[in-house]
Amino acid sequence: MTRRERTVDVLVVGAGPAGLGAAAALAASGTRVEVLEREQSAGGIPRHCHHGGFGSRRGGSGSGDVSGPDYALRCTAAAERAGATLRTGITVTGWAGPRTLDATGPGGLERITARAVVLATGARERPRSARLVPGTRPTGVYTTGELQQAVHLHHQHIGTRAVVVGDEPVSHAAADTLRIAGVEVAALVTGHPATALAALRRRPGAPVLSRTTVTGLTGRARLTGVTVRHHDGRTTTLRCDTVVFTGDWIPDHELARRGAVDLDPGTRGPAHDASYRTGEQGVFAVGNLLHGVESAGTAAAEGRAVAAPVLRHLAGGPWPVGQVTLAVAAPLTWIAPNLIGPDGDRPLNNRFVLRTERRLTAPMLVVRQNGRLLHRQRMLLPARPGHPFHLSADWLDRADPRGDTVRISVR
Amino acid sequence: MTYTVTRAGQPLPAGLPYDVTVIGAGVVGAAIARELARYRVRTALVEASDDIGNGTSKANTAILHTGFDAVPGSLEARLVREGQRRLTAYAVETGIPVERVGALLVAWDEEQLAALPALLAKAEANGYHAARLLDAARLAELEPHLGPGALGALEIPDESVICPWTTPLAFATQALLAGVHLHLDCRVTGIESSQDIHTLTTTRGPLRTRQLINAAGLHADAIDRLLGHDAFTVTPRRGQLIVYDKLARDLVHHILLPVPTAAGKGVLVAPTVFGNVLLGPTAEDLDDKAATESTEDGLALLREKGRRILPRLIDEEITAVYAGLRAATGHEDYRIKEYPDRRYIAVGGIRSTGLTASMAIAGHVTALLDRTGLDLGAPAELPPLTMPGLGEVSDRPYLNAGLIARDPAYGTVVCHCERVTAGEIRDALDSVLPPRSAEGLARRTRAGNGRCQGFHCGAGLRALIEGTRT
């Protein structure tokens, strides 16, 4: 075989906040942990988020308000300090066995077998094509990820006037990046209704066109405009040479799927329990891979939190099979974690994370299993698309670990 | 090795007129140029855009047809059949990715089922003898994810999928290496013909040639008119397509064709040599030869058809959407015609099979040159050429330990979705016909063509291209 074969205790795939958090916590406990990262430097998405707001006040590797690149450096340093082996420029390309991964790097091909694998491959934004936005195929079309790299890592020329598709936190990050690059932001476009609160918070600048969908792109070589339709049927063309498609997350789940790790239909990330265990023995998953985008602080916290269950597994702890599934009903789109472990493990901060596809004012979350009511919870704040909201895990003891799917709905 | 490629801003070579000039560097023009490169004639290939294969040739369904369903006895039937043989052999020789996946013409109702025997007979009439009828049970065995209601199929085991980008690139590269001149950014806008010389007015100045071959695709009618003919009119027939993610590849094993109707060949589902799944194309007659945009209706129609054929496909992620324009002439055949007195050959109406037929068209056209008064002499062998292996079944560089050991750049993955390495990108940028744009790079390496469409690597790829341009 022309692959170098090796074994490690724990192999972490992806050196973003989640993978680095896991590596730091595991290495600190004396475990041999190796992190493989396909990019030339570690740190994940924050490497090109040149704005503040990273790090959680709850401690860990960040404390408060640092920029993305600084946060990436801190996460990297913390993992290295703890003794984890970080290897960048190495791409994990597939599986050769249940906990055996193949990798490619400039040093050659490797086959690494681990006692536990932690997948932390992150998420990306759906590009224009995946959203089926029709029209021409001009240049000037971005996702936030590409835009941020173009501006902050490569200092490329972007354009003069842009439309941002989306009105989530990342959409506003995209608008800021555009302004830094000297691009006028013509509008943010969202299919959702306007929120009074958001209008208050927003500083003057680009208008948000709510209840509006993008119906096409125009322009031959270069983008000349974005056609939009308001929900009342009015249509117009917004003149611009740049458009950024933001949000609409999809976990980078290729490796998980190729490893036959079951996915949750809502998140499209690996189905997992509160201990980040997937359906495959010895395979854990953390960070944005689980649920599209959460804050970097959440991803890092998930990474740190996986250490204890990984250690339990290395010590010979049993791997649960046939766990109870959590399912959401529309307009809820997903819940994470979405499996209930048999050992009563609690999710991070004793709460589940959810998303909705439309705005809900003071919704009542209802949890049932086999028709039996387990929990009801009135939310005080509205739930908004693109923003996380939470369900307490207090009802977990009342769920039957051998029962049917637990269903979460809103009233 | 010296070769001549000129671009905007560079002068066209002065001096002697060319013996032959081919207008249009699509797959057909490039194949003709390559064929001519075997002879001792001075040949020019002139192309309006900044890259070869930038017209219809970049946006098709990428099927290497057997021609089983062509109109028996037509020129197209003959050239498709011969083209398939020639291109299959050439692909093996040069490393153009081809996968012989076979096709299934699936009958979804009794009427379609009843039509299959006639299609089998048509295949036989076209000299194709390997087709056979399958019953519903066998069909379900071969394609377990097919939607409910499929009643049977006609199997055409030799239908294959091919790389639409490597093919014209191989032709053009080999032509260049053998001395053909390529002039890019060079649109022909006028033609003046004297006794034995055509003077082409181009956007880059005049170009003189004795013989002229018109392979201008959608614009072949306009070129024809510049010579005073009114033989045919090209109507663009748009085909929109959706490319599904590689994770959908296991859902389908064959090219799944609908039973043809009067309205055309219909919407198919096909694997690609890159490991994706294609859904399309639509068939819309338009009058704008630049209308390569996708539409809300077109995409909705494709998804509706796709849901019927392969229901699970519709839940998979979409990688790309594109559209191409077929050169329809309202005539069920190619419009290839020589004009001996004008030293001119029109290669028009190369409808929906031009990729497959390209090499045979080239052979046919070259033979016609004799009748227009050009003695080509004896052909020579062209030096062998190896194209980068872009296909999923070939040993991609990122999996090739020996290659990486010799050159670590092949171990550095730059485009993560398509697993394209720094070594491959460097090779493309250093090649005989380097890309000028991100799109051109994508057609040569696959870089940037993946599911993230640049989220991860787009900015980096652009930096690499700009780096070589400054």
Ligand SMILES: Cc1cc2nc3c(=O)[nH]c(=O)nc-3n(C[C@H](O)[C@H](O)[C@H](O)COP(=O)(O)OP(=O)(O)OC[C@H]3O[C@@H](n4cnc5c(N)ncnc54)[C@H](O)[C@@H]3O)c2cc1C
């Ligand atoms: C555009 C954008 C803006 C954001 N802005 C903010 C913000 O302002 N504040 C905030 O708190 N959060 C922000 N976030 C969210 C934050 O960046 C993420 O929550 C965090 O990066 C998630 O960490 P992660 O480790 O799960 O994934 P990532 O950071 O995405 O890291 C995943 C890593 O895995 C690597 N990888 C993937 N597959 C492989 C493989 N096969 N082999 C080897 N390596 C692999 C990737 O290269 C990547 O480095 C933003 C996210 C995006 C996309």
Ligand SMILES: Cc1cc2nc3c(=O)[nH]c(=O)nc-3n(C[C@H](O)[C@H](O)[C@H](O)COP(=O)(O)OP(=O)(O)OC[C@H]3O[C@@H](n4cnc5c(N)ncnc54)[C@H](O)[C@@H]3O)c2cc1C
């Ligand atoms: C949706 C669709 C699906 C298809 N599927 C298949 C398939 O599965 N298998 C198959 O074999 N075929 C298929 N085809 C057909 C195939 O793509 C075409 O037959 C083939 O690409 C035609 O090549 P061409 O060289 O004639 O034209 P083009 O590729 O269009 O090349 C013509 C070139 O001429 C240039 N040009 C035009 N005017 C001028 C001028 N005045 N001066 C200089 N240059 C000029 C253009 O820029 C262009 O590059 C399909 C086509 C479509 C649209």
